[in-house]
Amino acid sequence: MKQYSFKNDYSEGCHPYILEVLIRTNLIQQNGYGYDEYSDEARILIQQKMNHHNADIHFVSGGTQANLLVISAILRPHESVIAVETGHIFTNETGAIEATGHKIHGIQTSDGKLKPEHIQSVLDAHTNRPHQLKQKLVYISNSTEVGTIYIKKELEELSAFCRANDLYLFLDGARLGQALTSEINDLSLDDIANLVDIFYLGGTKNGALLGEAIIITNDQLKAEFGFHVKQKGAMLAKGRLLGIQFLELMKDDLYFDLAKHSNIQAMKIKSAFQRKGFKFLSETFTNQIFPILSNAQIEDLSVNFDFYVWKKIDEKSSAIRLITSWATPDDIVEAFIRKVENL
Amino acid sequence: MKQYSFKNDYSEGCHPYILEVLIRTNLIQQNGYGYDEYSDEARILIQQKMNHHNADIHFVSGGTQANLLVISAILRPHESVIAVETGHIFTNETGAIEATGHKIHGIQTSDGKLKPEHIQSVLDAHTNRPHQLKQKLVYISNSTEVGTIYIKKELEELSAFCRANDLYLFLDGARLGQALTSEINDLSLDDIANLVDIFYLGGTKNGALLGEAIIITNDQLKAEFGFHVKQKGAMLAKGRLLGIQFLELMKDDLYFDLAKHSNIQAMKIKSAFQRKGFKFLSETFTNQIFPILSNAQIEDLSVNFDFYVWKKIDEKSSAIRLITSWATPDDIVEAFIRKVENL
Amino acid sequence: MKQYSFKNDYSEGCHPYILEVLIRTNLIQQNGYGYDEYSDEARILIQQKMNHHNADIHFVSGGTQANLLVISAILRPHESVIAVETGHIFTNETGAIEATGHKIHGIQTSDGKLKPEHIQSVLDAHTNRPHQLKQKLVYISNSTEVGTIYIKKELEELSAFCRANDLYLFLDGARLGQALTSEINDLSLDDIANLVDIFYLGGTKNGALLGEAIIITNDQLKAEFGFHVKQKGAMLAKGRLLGIQFLELMKDDLYFDLAKHSNIQAMKIKSAFQRKGFKFLSETFTNQIFPILSNAQIEDLSVNFDFYVWKKIDEKSSAIRLITSWATPDDIVEAFIRKVENL
């Protein structure tokens, strides 16, 4: 059997429907910079899906770009960000946020999720103004970087806390599809739009070639956002490429079908590990799982499959990370499960 | 006849060969972030085309991004840039370069080309160090934003001047294909690689969906460049999308064929204007032309064609800008020429 | 006779009254960071002098610091500055403004003064938003870097234009004392406070050891300014040093007496040159003059006096810059005038 990679959810190209539309529309002339018909239609479709007809929507090419763009556009120089330390912006974006001038206050958690008491602790430690920074933006990811998700009650509490404390709530949705289609999810896209000030729908990790849709629901954050998109190099001349992809993904809920598929594939593998009595680094219900294996078992699995050894547990065992995607085929999952059963 | 746009060279999608390869390779798993096989092959092919086998090559998604990334990666905080005022970075990138902390000294020219004496004048005006900035990077575009190109002697003189004055020479090649296939060009890709320190080959304006290939030939500028690509949000998770495009464009010199086509279409239109005795804002030999028309003639042409009215000449006339591309069809050019002949 | 320097107005220490108060108050404990009694009193006194009892006032140590602090505190990332090219921020602060992320659009003038039509020309050239920057702040200096001043009508026109175009007007007052005590001045401190949004009163060039008083009269710009003062390193632990100086300078209008003295000394020298028929680079009525001399005359004067050769006029002559200060003694001025009379 050939090697298959569970290293990440961006190892393949895009859903075939997208390629079909790229071919069909290829020679139709369009305006540049996101003013094309497809981007317009995609924006309307997204607004409809979340019942926010006045939301501003900007398509950009990647997650780091979306994060640095949003944060630098919103904050003034003396304002800072609060995030968990596993948050993508905290350690995995080469200091992109700080490079725009803003500190991130990091919170240590085991499940990758931020709670009001975490934020309160940062506020409490920064009362000596103006010698200390003013916290102004809370960054969360859903699903989180460790595969967990926020349930509705948690997001409502966070949202209420942020509004009470004059903090913007920004949700990194690089894997929002996976969160919203998780078996334990009780949030809708509409809820997200209501509860946060600004967020994005990730395309890159859910069936697109590239692209994230930044969605601004807080009116105060809408003005002049386009300047920032351009200034940070995030405005594609052929914006049609992003518009077409989001149009196709949103149409008939393909986006959610793909995310659900990735979750199901991961959950099948998770069950296999559970049946064999394996433990996990954290309990996840999306397309990432972190089973703990012995070194020998890891080596055994590595013969046919690629994945990251995520965290050393002790001398004899480590947690591995397995990520499935919209493109992970059933036969591969079955082959992997057979391997697990024979570990 | 339906409306056709000569407003820019990014109104269509990409060359069909690229779409074919996207389809063919779509489900083949690849490493992310530019470590895929296609990007590797594309890099080797580009190195071969210019006989610089040690050049470092990074693919990014757009021109503004390439410009801000290169300049911020190279310069220290007290170092500045010299460019012509028509240079893309000077007024058309929403202050992207200054947003990374660096001043651009602007030079007024009629032909969009920088000469050693321009640079010398800036150096002469900044001798009161450290109260004045240290100039360290010279930015040029080829072809320029006004459609002109550098001939070999000019680029050699600029290069020699920069080396003698400890200045880096950076060439914005968003339309480098058009420059190198212009009928008056005497520069090769190899020459460019030898004469400048860092440059890029533009894909977006020459047949790609998106993408610019940043090429570093000065060894001093190579180290740790990838950090900057990531930090500025310019590193695509599915780097394969960029690799595939440049591989396809470079193979069999498709890139140069496309650029040549765009030049030829523009030159045909230019000849038509010349035959009718029209004057031009500047004399160009690439895919941009700037004929001067009366207001009535402009209105007449506008019935069937889209283009920018570029510069008011007097109350009765203006220069318009017409841009052709790899995708501009012969029949459209012929229809336009017939219109010109009847003006 | 010993060498005397007319190179600048910061060659001596401070007015002796300041030293006396420093001694008298030296061991009285005070709060740090500008919350001391002297700073409080100085703020009230300045508010009274200009009849703006709600103005916010922050003392910082120098002009470059005041400029970069004010501009970076006020502007959002996509907003830019308009200034004349002789403006201090444009070429004499090592790119301090751009280092905070903001472009300065430079205007060429002969007299160092900005007019509404200059600003309009920049606005007209930047209508392609969001690809071009949004201009938001107009920077002027009074007196200017070339020794000229704004009269009331000019400042009123500028102010009205800025308000009509949603632009902030910021006045660099490093030499505001000299402007307001010039023989041709018709502006009061009260007028300045009414017509601009933010400005500063320069201490360094008018009798203080160091210090500029930033004055914010536009309510929208007041909030949270202290954070920026601290973040940019401009908040002195012993703020008392600044408070004491401005208290002493403002008391009994010493500030204006000192400025007037510096103007008078320059005007005496100007008259001497005029009597001998010399021409000037520009007509100034403050403490800077720019007479045009032959090379031999320059050499002759240089034997006993230091000054800058400012601008080469032709092979045989140059303009020199002579600056007088609060400390320039009568006998030196007389000795210099005798020299001029014998040129």
Next chain:
Amino acid sequence: MKQYSFKNDYSEGCHPYILEVLIRTNLIQQNGYGYDEYSDEARILIQQKMNHHNADIHFVSGGTQANLLVISAILRPHESVIAVETGHIFTNETGAIEATGHKIHGIQTSDGKLKPEHIQSVLDAHTNRPHQLKQKLVYISNSTEVGTIYIKKELEELSAFCRANDLYLFLDGARLGQALTSEINDLSLDDIANLVDIFYLGGTKNGALLGEAIIITNDQLKAEFGFHVKQKGAMLAKGRLLGIQFLELMKDDLYFDLAKHSNIQAMKIKSAFQRKGFKFLSETFTNQIFPILSNAQIEDLSVNFDFYVWKKIDEKSSAIRLITSWATPDDIVEAFIRKVENL
């Protein structure tokens, strides 16, 4: 008895000798921007004191300014800083370092001191380059913000570790005088200069009106530093003010005498608390002490003395912070001790 403040070591003016020299030299003309005779002499004197005759020395006005200037001058955009979380740059400078684009990795410690294993842990967590930052500068303070000091062996180990790992070592010496005159100190100024790459000698907290002397001993960091001083607004026009102060402080080791005085006063108070059996938050040997008192005792002391309640220990008690200075008089210390004895 009147209220006396132990809140900080910058509540008074400066040592009287400095005022005397300011008066004596006040009207002697000098070059601006640190090119005056006093600054030159002060630089030579400092070089001699530490036996580093090639060290570059720049005088700036405050600690936050020194920190942001040094770090932004040294680091490239993708390089980061490692510091303890009590480090001044981490929480008490309004994000000044991040505002220049650089992340600070914070380390939690109980004694405010950084050890090689702390640094190693950060390096180990950032191996996924270029997606993670490159650590390049280690920031320490001596004495630390919590009153502790580094002994020679500790600094040697840190220095060796940094050199082995290609990290710059930067020492914030806002209270270096106190560290070097502590009763448990075994480091000389010469040692400091040998073991770190760049550091500063704090004047503001040890007898000056303002001023820190940045000292660069690593040759690689010397070039073009002046540009950064100017760009960040840290270059005083009347640099003489800083030169005179450091000249006076360094002459006859006044600097060390003043620091020693501040330490002795604190140690006398510490002994008084110890004799009464009080505990401390940390064991300090410089001019800061952190005794733990009951709420009633704190209230009692507050009647006559000002100080910060530093950290709540439990419902009934807190640690207070007492800081002494070069100016703290014996009679005040004795009065305070009598109060302690009666608690």
